[in-house]
Amino acid sequence: MNGAVADDSGDNRAAFGPQHQRPAHRLRSPDQLRGFFTGxxxxxxxxxxxxxxxxxxSPMPPDTVDAYGGVARKP
Known part of the structure; x- marks a missing residue:
């Protein structure tokens, strides 16, 4: 394990440093996402x-996907 010490919790990401941790993310509603398109x-x-x-x-029905997106252009 390259000198890293694992704990008993089974979550060894911290033992390897931040480069192996999951990236932070924030869940937002569609209304909150629309705010990014202001102007x-x-x-x-x-x-x-x-x-x-x-x-x-799309191979999947729209209701089975939990990702929202939008496209905008400068006026």
Whole structure:
């Protein structure tokens, strides 16, 4: 283990340092995401589940994906 000492909890990420820890993330609602587009022209269909952007190409139903996205352009 390269000199790292594991604890008994089974979570050994801390023993290897921050480069092996999961990146921080923050869950946001679609309304909160829309705030990132303030001052921009949001393109249809807006901030929606990602499969709504290309429903003809998505292998999954939109309701099974928990990722939202949006595209905008400068006015």
């Amino acid at each position: 921009l022209d949001l393109i249809d269909p807006g901030v929606v589940p990602v499969p709504h952007w290309r429903p003809d190409l």
